[in-house]
Amino acid sequence: MSTTSLRILDQAERLFAEQGFNETSLRAITSAAEVNIASVNYHFGSKKNLIQAVFNRYLEDFYSGYNTQISSLSVADSEVSQRQAIEAAIIAMLGTDLNVSRARRFMMLLRHAYAQQQGHLRRFIKDHYNEDYRRMIQHLAGQNLQESSKLKFYWQLQFLMGAAMFSLAEFDTLDAIADAQYHSRISTNELLDLFIPTALAILNPHVAE
Numbered sequence: 001m002s003t004t005s006l007r008i009l010d011q012a013e014r015l016f017a018e019q020g021f022n023e024t025s026l027r028a029i030t031s032a033a034e035v036n037i038a039s040v041n042y043h044f045g046s047k048k049n050l051i052q053a054v055f056n057r058y059l060e061d062f063y064s065g066y067n068t069q070i071s072s073l074s075v076a077d078s079e080v081s082q083r084q085a086i087e088a089a090i091i092a093m094l095g096t097d098l099n100v101s102r103a104r105r106f107m108m109l110l111r112h113a114y115a116q117q118q119g120h121l122r123r124f125i126k127d128h129y130n131e132d133y134r135r136m137i138q139h140l141a142g143q144n145l146q147e148s149s150k151l152k153f154y155w156q157l158q159f160l161m162g163a164a165m166f167s168l169a170e171f172d173t174l175d176a177i178a179d180a181q182y183h184s185r186i187s188t189n190e191l192l193d194l195f196i197p198t199a200l201a202i203l204n205p206h207v208a209e
Contacts (some may be wrong), residue, residue, distance in 0.1 A: 005043040006034045013054045017108040021051055022116050053122045055113075058106045059125065059208075063132040067090030070139070077135065085139035090192060098188045099117050100171055107168040110161075140203065160202045167195070 001009075011032040015024045026047055030037055044050040069088035070080060093103045125133070141153050152174050167174065179185050186194075 002043070004033075004035055004039055008035060008040055008043060008050070009053060009057065011052050013057075013105065013109070016051065016054060016112065017105045020112045020116060021118060026050075030141075048120050051118065052121065054109065055121060055124070058109075058129070059129055059132055060200075062092045063129055065095070067132065068092075079140070080139045080201060081204055082140060082142055083196065086137065086196055089136065090195070094188070098192070100168065100191075104168045104171050106117065107165045111165050111169055114165075135164060142203075156203050156205070160199055163198065164195075167191075 008029065012024075012029045015029055015032060019028075026037060026040055029050075030040060033039075040050060044053055066088050070077075070084075070092050073080065073084060073088075091098075093106070094100060095102065112118075137157070140157070141204075176186055
């Protein structure tokens, strides 16, 4: 990828995350990237393609990281536990250095994608990452997911995604509020120690009953 296309992609990612897709014009992106509109058309073709390219950069890294973590377990797919799947997804999202910043921006982008009904993104993800997505979902669902419980699991997964999106997208604000109220900030490892059992409880509510 050329220096120009990377510069466009970086600024598009930042502005889309901060302002949303509908609110961010190509002119704002080209101004921030210090290129002209023709450069966007040349490298990406359209605003929709640019949005897809922004997501593709995250998803390539995410699914590659997730599959690497699962492979390191040296177990069959049918033996991957929900906890292992959640931990693998977290490492894939944050990186091995557990950096919240990049995951925070991706969750902001994902939140805008849901709120602004970017249907072309769902089609893009299905076309390019459907097999990886289905594999991860099977791990998260557990091996006893029956046809009759698929709708229930769908909503449990949305609850989990909602919790992750809000917690990460608004992490700086939430951390500042906690500091003001409890005079303490949380480390990434402490955050994960809280998140993992919460995620498991969302996916397995009967355990908490």
